[in-house]
Structures are given as structure tokens and as C-alpha cells.
Amino acid sequence: MDIQLWHEILEPYELAVQELVVKFRYLIKEHHEKGMYSPIENVTGRVKTVASILEKMQRKNISVENLEEQVEDIAGIRLICQFVEDIEKVTELIKKRSDIEIKGEKDYIRHMKDSGYRSFHLIVYYKVETLHGPKKLQVEIQIRTMAMDFWATIEHSLQYKYKSNIPQHIKERLSNAADAIISLDNEMSTVRSEIMDAQISSQIQMKLVTDILNNIENLYKLSNKREVAKIQDEFYRIYAMNDLQQLKRFHTQLDIIAEGYRAQAVTTDF
Numbered sequence: 001m002d003i004q005l006w007h008e009i010l011e012p013y014e015l016a017v018q019e020l021v022v023k024f025r026y027l028i029k030e031h032h033e034k035g036m037y038s039p040i041e042n043v044t045g046r047v048k049t050v051a052s053i054l055e056k057m058q059r060k061n062i063s064v065e066n067l068e069e070q071v072e073d074i075a076g077i078r079l080i081c082q083f084v085e086d087i088e089k090v091t092e093l094i095k096k097r098s099d100i101e102i103k104g105e106k107d108y109i110r111h112m113k114d115s116g117y118r119s120f121h122l123i124v125y126y127k128v129e130t131l132h133g134p135k136k137l138q139v140e141i142q143i144r145t146m147a148m149d150f151w152a153t154i155e156h157s158l159q160y161k162y163k164s165n166i167p168q169h170i171k172e173r174l175s176n177a178a179d180a181i182i183s184l185d186n187e188m189s190t191v192r193s194e195i196m197d198a199q200i201s202s203q204i205q206m207k208l209v210t211d212i213l214n215n216i217e218n219l220y221k222l223s224n225k226r227e228v229a230k231i232q233d234e235f236y237r238i239y240a241m242n243d244l245q246q247l248k249r250f251h252t253q254l255d256i257i258a259e260g261y262r263a264q265a266v267t268t269d270f
Contacts, residue, residue, distance in 0.1 A: 006050050009068070012135050013075040015128045017045035020077050020139065027093070035204045037196045039086035039093070041146065045077045072103075072123045073140035080149055083192050084109070084185050087120050087143045094122060094141065101125040103138065109148075115171070116178025117152060119144040147181045147188075205244055208251050215258045222261040231257070 024043040031038035048056075053071060056062070062070045081087055087109065094100055106121040122141040127134050144152065155174055158166050166174070188195075212235055219228045231254065238250050 010047055010050075010074070012128050012130055013047045013137060013139075015130070016075050016126050016137050016139055017047055017077065019128065020126065021045040023099075024077070024079060032203045033207065035200060035207065037200050039081055039089040040079050041082050042080040043077070044080075045075070048074050048076070068138070072138045075126075075137060075139040077139060077141045078149070079141065079143045081143065081145050082195070083189055084145055085189060085192065087145070090143050091120065091122065094124070099126065112178070115155060116175050116181075117155060118148045118178070118181070119152065145185050145188075147184045151178060151181045201244055205247065208244075208247050209239070212247075212251055212254055215254050219258060219261060222258075 021043050024040060028038045028040050028043070048071075053067070053074065056071055057064075057067065060070070068074070079090055081090060091105075095102055101124060103123040103125055105123070108117055108119050108121065112118050120143045122143070124139050124141060125136050126139050127136050129135075151174075154177075158170060158174070162170075216228060216232050216235065219231065235250065235254075238246050
């Protein structure tokens with residue numbers, strides 16, 4: 001198969017990865033803007049290299065004609081979560097989407113691989129629009145915790161170095177590390193609610209501060225600069241208190257003040 005043909009095959013998969021990464025990042029943004037905890041912490045995507053595809057085709061005896069049907073992970077999306085419990089929530093979110101069709105799933109969390117690898121995989125169909133019309137592609141979505149991802153990244157590097165023949169003493173250490181990862185994820189789950197509360201409060205505070213600063217900036221255009229400077233000083237004083245309720249009250253009062261100045265400006269224009 002010549003290089004140009006490989007390019008034609010892989011280009012739609014690159015488009016699928018780009019679109020899905022944008023969509024999942026927007027999902028994170030929606031959660032944050034609504035002051036909600038996002039079960040997805042981070043999103044990455046990739047298209048397999050030609051070398052990696054060829055290696056898999058050779059290892060599994062896949063013909064060129066059956067390439068796109070039998071190699072399910074040409075396009076890959078990785079969704080990183082903070083907690084094991086989030087993996088199920090993310091899976092539910094994906095299954096509800098109208099732009100993604102589920103083909104199958106592989107649960108390597110309940111059924112860990114012998115190597116110690118843990119992750120939840122969804123094989124999905126995703127449609128992209130190309131110059132030649134719509135094309136339905138297979139995409140592998142991996143959902144795992146940050147701890148699982150750290151382990152998998154190290155294991156992948158070792159597999160690459162040793163060409164899948166990792167020495168026994170390293171395998172044993174990887175297995176021990178996998179056990180430690182399980183313990184870490186379990187321990188983090190015990191403080192999950194406290195961490196979630198802290199992160200939600202942080203997101204709410206960030207949004208309030210952004211809204212307040214935008215309001216103050218607009219007030220400089222509508223009212224006496226000395227008066228706005230006093231409001232700004234009051235904001236800095238309240239912000240330094242690190243009291244979310246005080247910040248919420250200031251935000252509400254500032255909205256009322258800003259609305260009054262806007263109404264006054266409209267009256268003046270007439």
C-alpha cells in the first residue's frame with residue numbers, strides 16, 4: 001500500500017479524533033460553567049501510526065481489505081478521571097449521546113489484564129463528513145483514572161523498549177505497582193466527596209470573580225471612575241476574606257448597581 005493511500009485512509013480518522021476531543025472538552029467546560037463537578041478531568045486523542053497499524057495487522061493476520069473493520073483502535077480517545085466511580089458516570093454520558101453509537105465494551109477494571117493493566121474501553125461508531133460524503137468510523141474510547149493512566153504509560157514504554165518481552169523481574173515490579181495503584185484509587189475514593197466539594201467551590205468562585213471583574217470593567221465605561229474604584233477596592237477586600245458567601249452577596253449587589261447604571265445610561269441617551 002503506497003503512502004498516498006495510507007493518507008486517504010487515515011485522514012477521516014484524524015478528523016474524528018479532532019471533533020471528539022473538542023466535544024468532550026466542551027462537556028468539561030459545560031460542567032464547570034454550571035458549577036458542577038466534571039467526571040472527566042482531561043481528554044486526549046490520537047490516530048495510530050502506520051507502523052503501529054502494520055504491526056497489529058501482522059500480529060493478528062489482518063488483510064488490507066479488512067483493515068478498517070478489524071482494527072478497532074485506529075482512532076483513539078482517552079478520557080482521564082480522578083476517581084474510579086467517575087468511570088461509570090462517563091460511560092453513561094457517552095451512551096446517552098446521539099452522535100455516538102456503541103459497538104462494544106471491554107472492562108479491564110473488573111477483569112484486570114494479567115500484566116496489571118486496568119482501563120474501561122468502549123468501541124464506538126462515529127460519523128464524519130468528508131468531501132465524498134459521510135463516513136462511519138470505529139473509535140476506541142479509553143476511560144481510566146489518573147493513577148491507571150500513569151501505570152499504563154510506564155507499561156507501554158517498557159513494552160516498546162523490550163518488544164513485548166519484558167524481563168520477569170520488571171514484570172513483578174509492574175505487578176506490585178499495579179497493586180499500589182488499586183490501593184491508591186481506593187484510598188482516593190474515601191475522600192471523593194470532600195475533594196468534589198472543594199473543586200465545585202473553586203469553580204463557582206472562579207466564575208463569580210470573572211463576572212465581577214467584567215461588571216467592574218463595564219462600570220468604568222458608564223459611571224464615575226472614582227466611584228468604581230471604591231467598588232473595586234471593596235471587591236479586593238472581600239476576595240481576600242476567602243468567603244464564598246460574602247463573594248456571592250457582593251456579586252448580587254454589584255449586579256443591581258450595574259443594572260442601575262445601564263438603565264441610567266439608556267435614559268441619558270434618549
